[in-house]
Amino acid sequence: QVTLKESGPALVKPTQTLTLTCTFSGFSLSTSPMRVSWVRQPPGKALEWLARIDWDDDKFYSTSLKTRLTISKDTSKNQVVLTMTNMDPVDTATYYCARTNGYTYYFDYWGQGTLVTVPS
């Protein structure tokens, strides 16, 4: 059974760095071709892909946010960590992690999401 769960602070001050952790079970991120992405959704707005890390430690970032994002994994802990620097109120969103299995680049399992608020 594949599960993913996001954790991190609910409130982050402007200019601070956000660190989110995705803890998963039911698969190994050291096994080809597993991949884990982060996706966010501001309140009432569309989903936005942020970053992905693959089983072989390849990393990919949203073009518009890549200067602020870092994704990493700890396969021994079954965790993927996303850091986002210089947080702003527009970064207020629900942040999801999601798994991709294979070369068809779709998300087959999703976490429940965690709401992060950046006050103005």
Place this chain on the structure above:
Amino acid sequence: QNVVTQEPSFSVSPGGTVTLTCGLSSGSVSTSYFPSWYQQTPGQAPRTLIYSTNTRSSGVPDRFSGSILGNKAALTITGAQADDDSHYYCVLYMGSGIVLFGGGTKLTVL
């Protein structure tokens, strides 16, 4: 940068058929973009409906189908039901490891 386009809203009568589309601001969508579709209700995580253009995810009713129509990916719901009243998002693989979400379509069943 290319933008993935979706109709902002659509409505369908119960039992009716509706086709939502997913296009590009520049260029045509083909199977090489591995289009996928997700359904999301308020407060919930997205649910995967369709991947690789036309493959239904496990447990998805066969009233949902995917295709390429002209220069866009399409999601067709045949025999719409009340609980299909949701937001629908498409995702396209843009190459170089990048995927993009469309802006989403709010489907109203009434």
